[in-house]
Amino acid sequence: MTDDELSPEPRRDDQAARLRGGAEEQISALMEVTGGLASKVNTLARRLDTLDNSNSADTSDKADESHDQPAAWVVFTPPAAAEDRQHALEGHTPEWTLENFVAWFNATYLGLPGSPAIPIPGCWREHPGLAMEIGSLAYSWRRANIGPTANVRDAQYWHHTWRPGFTARLGNWVHPHCTDGRHRPTGAPTRPTRFAPATTSQDETPETKTGKEETS
Structure with missing residues (x-):
């Protein structure tokens, strides 16, 4: 009988252990990639929030500025009003x-x-x-x-x-x-x-x- 025939179980265990180790390494690598992507997504979300808030403020400021501004065809300073x-x-x-x-x-x-x-x-x-x-x-x-x-x-x-x-x-x-x-x-x-x-x-x-x- 050959050595393979006398001891088959230990070789199958070694192969299963190698497969588990490889799977764990792949999972670990995927988790690192996922974590990096999540971090980037959070950073982009914060930047978008900042841009939205600044744009809203700009829009509000422009609306306030235009509230009592004379139109282009008003060539003389308009009369003061309580609504200004x-x-x-x-x-x-x-x-x-x-x-x-x-x-x-x-x-x-x-x-x-x-x-x-x-x-x-x-x-x-x-x-x-x-x-x-x-x-x-x-x-x-x-x-x-x-x-x-x-x-x-x-x-x-x-x-x-x-x-x-x-x-x-x-x-x-x-x-x-x-x-x-x-x-x-x-x-x-x-x-x-x-x-x-x-x-x-x-x-x-x-x-x-x-x-x-x-x-x-």
């Missing part, structure tokens, strides 16, 4: 926006003598109908010319339709002397705006006033 970021913490009301718009309008849209393009009279607050028109005129101008809502077609439509219509109706609200700086009460009586600070006299009711007069 630089004035947001100053406690201004929309009435302040209208005051600035009136001053800007009078310095910009003054036409030839005798034309309808005349200044808005300084007594505009004392004519409720005129004050209401100025409110919509100012904010429609702002929407057409300032920030992300600015649109050149709306801006031109404002010049072509809304401004001429407004100036044509000025005579409906004020006395002719008002346009010369000599205010004359006419039309709807003057009353405080909703932005005016409340005072004792404004809060008093007719019954309260009558009671005070009887007491005095």
